[in-house]
Amino acid sequence: MAKPKKTPRPKAETPRGFRDYFGAEVTRRSEMLGRIAAVYHRYGFDALESAGVERVEALGKFLPDVDRPNEGVFAWQEDAEAEKPGDWLALRYDLTAPLARVYAQHRNDLPTPYRRYAMGPVWRNEKPGPGRYRQFYQCDADTVGSGSVAADAEICAMLADCLEEVGIARGDYVVRVNNRKVLNGVLEVAGLSGDDKETERGIVLRAIDKLDRLGAEGVRALLGAGRKDESGDFTDGAGLDDAQAEVVMGFMQAKRDSAAETCARLRELVGDSAVGGAGVDELEQIGALLGAGGYGPDRIEIDPSVVRGLGYYTGPVYEAELTFEITDDKGRKRNFGSVAGGGRYDDLVKRFTGQEVPATGVSIGVDRLLAALEAKGRLDDRAEGPVVVTVMDRDRMADYQAMVAELRAEGIRAEVYLGNPKNFGNQLKYADKRHSPVAIIEGGDEHAKGVVQIKDLVLGARIAQDATLEEWRDRPSQYEVARGDMVAKVREILELYR
Amino acid sequence: MAKPKKTPRPKAETPRGFRDYFGAEVTRRSEMLGRIAAVYHRYGFDALESAGVERVEALGKFLPDVDRPNEGVFAWQEDAEAEKPGDWLALRYDLTAPLARVYAQHRNDLPTPYRRYAMGPVWRNEKPGPGRYRQFYQCDADTVGSGSVAADAEICAMLADCLEEVGIARGDYVVRVNNRKVLNGVLEVAGLSGDDKETERGIVLRAIDKLDRLGAEGVRALLGAGRKDESGDFTDGAGLDDAQAEVVMGFMQAKRDSAAETCARLRELVGDSAVGGAGVDELEQIGALLGAGGYGPDRIEIDPSVVRGLGYYTGPVYEAELTFEITDDKGRKRNFGSVAGGGRYDDLVKRFTGQEVPATGVSIGVDRLLAALEAKGRLDDRAEGPVVVTVMDRDRMADYQAMVAELRAEGIRAEVYLGNPKNFGNQLKYADKRHSPVAIIEGGDEHAKGVVQIKDLVLGARIAQDATLEEWRDRPSQYEVARGDMVAKVREILELYR
Structure with a gap:
């Protein structure tokens, strides 16, 4: 391969929509994933790690008569230049599509039901925006092959445990549970179950989803004649009459103080609808199972206003919401909102095998959870940098190495x-950039006397920031200790900032 | 988007050369990565996680005048179908090329030197083979921006610590260190330093690398006239005369009992060569630094026979080898061999900035290390499955959920x-497939009496395997205990198999 004569220098840039994560950004996320994995594991879920690359046809978002896959994924063709180009491959866009492929491929070797968890990056070929990246983490747990609502209840309980495990206190979150069948029952009672009512059903679903934003009045307008928003734009309504609209409004607002009361109210609303009744039965069972496991309404509650991607789900749906207020970028207080969600879906494996396999699962938004902990100030922000042993005498590098070996031990x-150790100021600047809590100095004089100087850099930085602070005035930020006491003194300083 | 009339079912297959990892395969690897990360962190290295996707030009294996990137990576063009197609993107093939891009991009914000570690999947678009996959893990640590051999010594010490941390006992591994400059000095003495001797140098390098396989005699032949192998094929030699060949042979066999003796021997061999002398100085310094840190020749040794990708490296090179014997697939005993390696390289960032930045780093082969631990039987193989609470009475699911909640707590x-709980035999088969150590049974009778049955499945399986075993004969494999004693009894059984 001949070298080109002159190559312009490449630009050092991440591709559009991708980013690098440094230091604590990485370790905090992996610590969180580790904690969640431990909970999943304790619940009997098994780890699964599939490759980032799948055959496009296995991902299943593509038409077979189109040469090139649609937008939405990163895809390429194997041996595109060869005489016989191969399969189209793509980066996975979530962890559920690979689960479907894995289950269909290995189903004879896997236990039934198969509880699995998976965590890792997924890729979306979408327009990036602020805070929206084309690679991000997902962290899922699913139970495949069980139609029992006990599987749904178990995942709700596990979700609550995960949130507490990563540092969300009880009372700061709630897992809300609903059931798609109940909604179907309500739509039936409202006369919206016919094949000719698809448009109306769509409007109703979207309206319910906007309850938070529009309030009851706005939703009511969308259920009826329609609604004009502040900008003057008009949104068509579903055209329900008052009686029909009342049923839907009643559903959304059916939440009562206990699961039993909420279910009783829902049973009134679904009337004679068979599917609606079955849905209420399931919610009652879920409530009973969770109650028996000690998961009361302070952690998990039945809430009919939860509507999430209902087109996809076929039974119970659930969502975890953080209930504390945070201050957003614009200084406004608002609820932090949803950090995880999921539900029951039944067509997971059907595409591959023709067989319907029931499944239910949850996905935890790890990056949102990290942001929530940060907003709450719950992330450990003590100095995470290393102790820096400075180099006063280049020829005694071996002594300095021995010091760090002792500290690490x-x-x-x-x-x-x-x-380059020549400029000592640069060494301290370096320690600062590393967020070092402590620097150690041993020049020729110290060496001769058998001592070291230990600088408390956290204290030093605080004094520099506000030299008048009473509390710091009498504390030195540098200590001379015997070489043999170095480790003990460093430990003493580190303890102060833990 | 119209739906196609009839879609043939997609095949449920991993793409060629990719695989799925299940259960313990995943958790053992992530535990190992966690342990290594902890050591890297203790040494002051900072985590870095870049995306799996890079701009092809940043990866730098491609000619600018070729439309489509070469083999070796998975690549595709952004908006290939659009009027203005965008950049070529590719999956990273290692973690060093992204480090170079990150360092060039963020160098003003990063400390100097920058110690970073990274772990994650990389992708190679190569022909897959047995045990060779197109996605695999790398686990690297590099120090960028320091030309000091203290940086190399530190990485060697860290590598030794990592191996012990993941379960390789002292004595079962050795980190071997060499220096490219010493080899250059030896080649100079042997009269092979001229620009017209490139072919000969190549033959010499490849010959040294084959010492393990061909023995001293085979290498000697390759240094001289050439060598005919068992199949009768002839490999050209470097054509060195006896005196020249002796210098090279002496270099390969220069290892002595201590670093000091080895360095003394090397100094004889490089004679007046300036570069050779500098290389020996560096090895001496590394030996002194490691000795001061307590890393003696039982863990890290100077070994001139280490030749790894020397074309790429510019100074110290190092390699970790496991020294115990394993039995390979064909029943032959052999040394396990190399599990990690690295060295100093100086052109990392130059492609981007024109500036030469010294760097040194190591890559640990995590999958090989896992295989080694497995071969040694050091992986914890006690039953990792969950306790399974069976369902005797579908209506008492809430009671069973309460049992698992107690156990998990x-x-x-x-x-x-x-x-489906109808067939009890299926429930025990399931427990078996899950490698469950214990099954719990509470039917109507037990419930009425306030007891549960606890089956020791590990013991059950052993009895089934060999029913005559004396030691098992008198031990029951099933116990009836009061419901309140369930957790204690389960714990007692689990303790037996830890």
């Missing part, structure tokens, strides 16, 4: 400065 | 059987 994160 | 992995 005691579990203390530590490093020797490896840049 | 005590940190015991547990689940309720969620398949």
Whole structure:
């Protein structure tokens, strides 16, 4: 392969819509994933890790008569230049489509039901926006092959446990449960179950989903003649009469203080509808199972206003919401909102095998959860940087290495400065950039006396920030200790900032 | 988008060269990565996670005058069908090329030197083979921006610590260190440093690399006139005369009992070569630094026979080898061999900025390490399955859920059987497939008496395997205990198999 004569320098850039994660951004996320995995595992879920790459036809978002897959995924053709080009491959866009493929491929070797969890990156070929990236993490747990509502209840309980495990206190979240069948029953009672009513049903579903934003009055307008918004734009309504609209409004507002009362109210609303009645039965069972496991309405509640991607789901749906207020970018207070959701779906494996396999599962939005913990100030923000051993005498590098080895042996994160040691100020600037809590100095004089200087950099930074602070005035930020006491003194300082 | 009339069912298949990882395969790897990350972190290295997707030009394996990137990576063009197609994107093939891009892009915000670690999947568009996949894990640590050999020594020490941390005992591994500059000095002494000697140098390098396989005699032949192998094929030699060949042979066999003796021998061999002398100086410094940190030749040794991708490296190179024997697929005993390696390279960022930035780094082969631990029988193989609570009475599902909630609260992995409970035999088969250590049974009779049946499935399986075993004869494999003693009895059984 001949080298080209002159190559212009490449640009050092992430591709559009991708980003790099540094230091604590990475370790905090992996710690959170580890905690969630431990809960999933305790519930009997097994880890599954499939590749990032799948055959496009297995992902199943594409028409067979189109040469090139649609937008939405990153895809390419195997051996595109060859005489016989191969399969189209694509990066997975979620963890559910690969689960379907895995289950269909390995179903004879997998237990039934198959409880699995998966966590990892997924890719979307979409227009990136602020805070919206083309690669992000998903963290899912699904039970495949069980139609029992016990499977749904179990996932709701597990979701509550996961939230507490990662640091969301009880009372700061609620898992809300609803059932698609109840909604179908309500639509039946409202006279909207016919094949000719698809448009109306769509309008009703979207209206319910907007309850938070539009309030009861706005939704009521959309159920009837339609609604003009603040800008003057008009949205067509579903054209329900008052009696019909009342049933739907009643459904949305059916939540009562206990699961039993809510279910009783729903049973009134679905009247004679068979599917509606079955839905209420399921909600009652879920309530009873959760109650027996100790998951009361302070953690998990039946809430008929939960409507999430209902077109996809066939039974119970659930959503975890954080209930505390945060201040958003524009300084407004608002509820943090949803951080996880899921439900029951039945066509998972059918595409591959023709067989209908019931499944239910949840996806936790790890990045949103991290943002929530940060907003709450619950992320451990003590100095995470290493102790930096400075280099005063280049020829005694071995002594400095011995110091960090001692510190590390005691579990203390530590490093020797490896840049050019000539300018000592640069070494301290480096320690600052590393968010180091402590710097150690051992020049010729110290060496001769058998001591080291230990600088408390956290305190130093605070004094620099506000030199008048009473509380710091009498504390030194540098100590001279015997070389043999180095580790103990460093530990003492680190303890202060834990 | 119109739906096609009839879609043939897609095949449920991983793409060629990709695979799925299940259960313990996933958790063991992530546990290992977690342990290695903890060591890297303790050494002051910071996590970095870049996206799986990079701009092809940033990866830098491609000619600018070729439309489609070469083989070796998975690549595609952004908006290929659009009027103005965009950049070529590709999946990263290692973690070093993205490090170069990240460092060039963010260098003003990063500390100097920048110690970073990264772990994650990489992709190679190569012909898959047995045990060779097109997606696999890498686990790297690099120090960018320091030319000091203290950086190389530190990485060697860290590598030794990592191996011990994941379960390789001291004595079962050795980190071997060499220096490219010493080899250059030896080649200079042997009269092979001229621009016209490139072919000969190549033959010499490849010959040294084959010492393990061909033995000293085979290598000697390749340094001289050439060598005929068992099949009769002839490989050209470098055509060195006896004196020249002796220098190279002496280099390969220069290892002595201590670093100091080895360095003394190497200094003889490089004679007046300036680069050779500098290389020996560096090895001496590395030996001294490691000795000061407590890393003696039982863990890290200077070994001139280490030759790894020397074309790429510019200074110290290092390699970790497992020294115990394993039995391979064909029943032959052999050394397990290399599990990690790296070295110093200086052209990392130059492609982007024109500036030469020194760097040194290591890559640990996590999948090979896992295979090694498995071969050594060091992976924890006790039953990792969950306790299975069977369902004798479908209407008492809430009671069974309460049982697993109790077990989980005590940190015991547990689940309720969620398949069709009609056939009890199927429930035990399921428990078997899940590698469950314990099954719990509470039918109507037990419920009335306030007891549960607890089956020890590990013991049950052993008895089934060999019913005559004396030691099992008197042990029951099923116990009836009071409901209130359930958790304690389960814990007692689990303790037996830890």
